Amino acid sequence: MRNFLKFLLRYYAFFLFLALEVACLILYFRSAEYPNASVVYSANRLAGNGFARYASLVEFTRLDDRNDSLAAENAGLREQLANARMIDSVTERCVDDSLYRQLYTYIPARIIKSSVTARNNYLTLDRGSREGIRPDMGVITDDGIVGKVVAVSEHFSVVMSVLHSKFSTSAALRPTGAIKVADRVAASLAADSAQQGLAAGAAVAAGTGALRPELPFISGRLSWDGKNPGRVQLIDIPGHVQPRPGDAVFTTGFGTLFPEGIPVGTVQEVRQAPGSYFLEIDVALGPYFSGLRHAYVVNYLQKEERQALESEAEEE
Amino acid sequence: MDPRALRHIIAALVLLLFQVAVLNEVSLFGLARPLVYPMILLVLPFDSNRAGVLGLAFVMGLMLDSFSDTPGLHAASLVLVAWLRPHVADMLTPKSGYEGGDRPRIASLGPIWFVTYAGILLAAHHTAYFALEVFSFAAFGRVLGHILFSLFVSLVLVVVLEFLFGPPLERKSLSR
Numbered sequence: 001m002r003n004f005l006k007f008l009l010r011y012y013a014f015f016l017f018l019a020l021e022v023a024c025l026i027l028y029f030r031s032a033e034y035p036n037a038s039v040v041y042s043a044n045r046l047a048g049n050g051f052a053r054y055a056s057l058v059e060f061t062r063l064d065d066r067n068d069s070l071a072a073e074n075a076g077l078r079e080q081l082a083n084a085r086m087i088d089s090v091t092e093r094c095v096d097d098s099l100y101r102q103l104y105t106y107i108p109a110r111i112i113k114s115s116v117t118a119r120n121n122y123l124t125l126d127r128g129s130r131e132g133i134r135p136d137m138g139v140i141t142d143d144g145i146v147g148k149v150v151a152v153s154e155h156f157s158v159v160m161s162v163l164h165s166k167f168s169t170s171a172a173l174r175p176t177g178a179i180k181v182a183d184r185v186a187a188s189l190a191a192d193s194a195q196q197g198l199a200a201g202a203a204v205a206a207g208t209g210a211l212r213p214e215l216p217f218i219s220g221r222l223s224w225d226g227k228n229p230g231r232v233q234l235i236d237i238p239g240h241v242q243p244r245p246g247d248a249v250f251t252t253g254f255g256t257l258f259p260e261g262i263p264v265g266t267v268q269e270v271r272q273a274p275g276s277y278f279l280e281i282d283v284a285l286g287p288y289f290s291g292l293r294h295a296y297v298v299n300y301l302q303k304e305e306r307q308a309l310e311s312e313a314e315e316e
Numbered sequence: 317m318d319p320r321a322l323r324h325i326i327a328a329l330v331l332l333l334f335q336v337a338v339l340n341e342v343s344l345f346g347l348a349r350p351l352v353y354p355m356i357l358l359v360l361p362f363d364s365n366r367a368g369v370l371g372l373a374f375v376m377g378l379m380l381d382s383f384s385d386t387p388g389l390h391a392a393s394l395v396l397v398a399w400l401r402p403h404v405a406d407m408l409t410p411k412s413g414y415e416g417g418d419r420p421r422i423a424s425l426g427p428i429w430f431v432t433y434a435g436i437l438l439a440a441h442h443t444a445y446f447a448l449e450v451f452s453f454a455a456f457g458r459v460l461g462h463i464l465f466s467l468f469v470s471l472v473l474v475v476v477l478e479f480l481f482g483p484p485l486e487r488k489s490l491s492r
Contacts, residue, residue, distance in 0.1 A: 012366075012367065013366035013367060013370065013399065013402075014399070016366075016367050016370050016371075017370055017395060017396075017398070017399035020370055020371075020373075020374045020391075020395045021392060021395050021396065021399075023374075023388075024374070024377065024388040024389075024391040024392035024395060025388065025392055025448075026388070027387045027388030027391070028386070028387060028388030028389050028392060028448065029388075031386075031387045031388065054337070115340070115341075115384065115385075116343075117340070117341070117342070117343035117349055118384065118386070118449065119449050119450050120386070120449075122385040158385065226450065226455065226458070227346070227458065228346060229343075229346070290341075
């Protein structure tokens with residue numbers, strides 16, 4: 001026993017080292033598996049407040065950029081006002097509000113901390129459970145998706161960025177070729193209706209594509225390989241599709257994170273995945289991630305109902 | 317309190333702040349991400365209490381982790397440095413022993429000794445950090461790239477910081 005104690009005392013530094021190292025590794029791998037409020041630190045108020053001050057300091061130096069993007073967004077909103085629209089359909093439109101139910105609401109938030117350089121990146125928002133943010137909500141910005149909420153405290157929430165090894169969502173593209181085909185269909189429809197003497201309708205159809213049938217979109221999975229923080233990868237797109245650089249990539253609404261049609265970015269490079277029929281596509285992200293300062297948290301109002309049904313169906 | 321200890325604590329806090337606010341945002345060519353905070357441990361006196369250094373490494377690592385949402389990652393690599401430190405110092409003992417001074421600094425032991433010492437410990441730290449962060453054999457080449465490029469930048473920064481803010485050099489030490 002005395003010898004054992006002597007042994008412990010002699011190598012106490014080594015045993016202390018071992019104990020601390022094991023504690024660190026447990027902490028690290030647990031947080032990598034289950035990123036939640038108890039281990040993701042910056043959700044706690046202390047660090048959060050510091051980041052909020054730091055962010056407002058940095059934001060002061062970016063007021064110009066912010067002004068530009070606000071102006072652009074204002075312009076976009078103005079276009080949606082009633083007085084900026086006209087009815088371009090030939091059939092009379094019945095405007096009845098009870099037809100449309102709110103499906104998504106958006107909670108605006110300020111990004112007070114973000115990283116792009118690590119393999120697994122997070123962002124911190126200055127809004128939390130008090131404003132109705134819950135884990136597993138999507139986060140978007142004016143020009144693209146940002147990530148999903150993983151941890152929430154009363155005043156702050158932590159977002160797992162798209163630039164994270166565990167982040168994955170479904171995204172889709174409309175290959176340019178497919179749009180050409182659809183345009184031809186629309187044009188022939190317009191020609192048909194012109195032959196029937198409906199000249200006005202034909203003009204509208206040809207001009208605005210109002211009669212264009214719903215375009216096919218091809219969906220795949222979006223994830224990040226950790227190499228370039230400006231580029232994510234879209235996989236599982238079948239090889240017969242021929243996307244071209246510049247094609248838009250957008251969300252599908254298949255998951256519960258994002259509504260359909262939120263932009264993700266544009267196709268940059270298309271490769272055949274080694275030994276596979278599917279393509280691997282590099283997508284240039286819409287938002288410039290390290291410069292992000294404002295975001296919207298997506299609140300999908302039918303999420304609980306849909307998830308309950310889907311999990312029920314999977315169990316059977 | 318010993319004024320030298322107080323100076324060391326303030327320097328350590330400034331260095332941590334520098335790492336968190338400036339260097340954590342740096343990524344040269346998407347590969348080099350300098351990590352200079354292990355320097356705080358590197359320049360502690362040789363006869364520091366080993367358990368104390370390990371504890372300091374653990375706490376400091378967790379502080380850094382709280383800023384980068386990686387609980388345990390910085391702490392694990394820093395605890396490794398704290399443990400290796402006395403062993404590397406033993407390994408590099410000069411012929412005349414450590415009579416030049418009780419601290420591992422350029423002023424007392426010369427630039428070549430310091431670069432070897434800091435290089436070995438930073439290499440261990442960076443290897444642990446990037447291997448744990450990416451944690452995938454598939455990305456072996458990229459992890460190696462991260463380690464080598466970051467190590468180079470970190471080492472240059474550490475040596476520059478040591479020249480700028482370390483104890484003033486004497487003529488004797490340069491000729492060593």
